[in-house]
Amino acid sequence: MKTPLRHTRYDRVFQLLDGDGDGVVRAVDGDVSVDKLLTEFGVPGDSPKAVRLRDHLAAMFEDFLGPDFRDRAGTREEFHAYMRGHPDRLERMVEVTTGAEFDVADHDDDGVLDRPGVHRMWRAFELTPQDAEAAFEYMDTDRDGRVTRADYVGMWLDFLLVDDEDSPVAKVAGQEGGAGGGHGRP
Numbered sequence: 001m002k003t004p005l006r007h008t009r010y011d012r013v014f015q016l017l018d019g020d021g022d023g024v025v026r027a028v029d030g031d032v033s034v035d036k037l038l039t040e041f042g043v044p045g046d047s048p049k050a051v052r053l054r055d056h057l058a059a060m061f062e063d064f065l066g067p068d069f070r071d072r073a074g075t076r077e078e079f080h081a082y083m084r085g086h087p088d089r090l091e092r093m094v095e096v097t098t099g100a101e102f103d104v105a106d107h108d109d110d111g112v113l114d115r116p117g118v119h120r121m122w123r124a125f126e127l128t129p130q131d132a133e134a135a136f137e138y139m140d141t142d143r144d145g146r147v148t149r150a151d152y153v154g155m156w157l158d159f160l161l162v163d164d165e166d167s168p169v170a171k172v173a174g175q176e177g178g179a180g181g182g183h184g185r186p
């Protein structure tokens with residue numbers, strides 16, 4: 001039987017969050033992901049952009065794992081139940097968190113990223129250049145070679161929340177059915 005698409009995408013998100021690949025997600029996994037993004041773009045860890053991204057991510061982990069989230073580990077099953085159970089809150093949190101990610105990558109603060117900028121983000125996420133290309137094509141709707149903050153945030157909302165098996169957004173973070181996970185790739 002074919003796995004429903006949404007289920008597969010939740011798995012992809014789980015893999016993205018599970019930075020050390022041990023099968024459970026902890027707040028520290030989020031810290032690791034943030035550090036990779038900051039390092040890729042040379043953003044200091046104590047800068048306002050870095051603090052904002054960490055705060056938003058911590059809020060997501062707290063919503064998922066509860067007030068003692070720093071001491072807890074969430075399983076894949078718990079994560080699926082959470083994703084299914086909180087679509088509205090999740091949408092808002094994904095919006096602010098991915099917006100903060102974009103701001104880290106948008107080092108010149110002009111509100112747009114070019115193709116190489118998107119590739120650098122995807123590299124920091126440990127996703128493939130193919131994924132980055134698919135994401136860029138999906139986001140650059142007006143084909144001007146740049147993606148806006150709204151393009152970026154909208155893509156992740158589509159990725160998380162829309163059930164459309166034929167949507168090209170299904171290809172932006174680990175081509176489904178592809179070998180391996182997002183992490184540990186060269």
Ligand SMILES: [Ca+2]
Binds near residue numbers: 109111
């Ligand atoms: Ca920019």
Ligand SMILES: [Ca+2]
Binds near residue numbers: 139140141145146
């Ligand atoms: Ca564009």
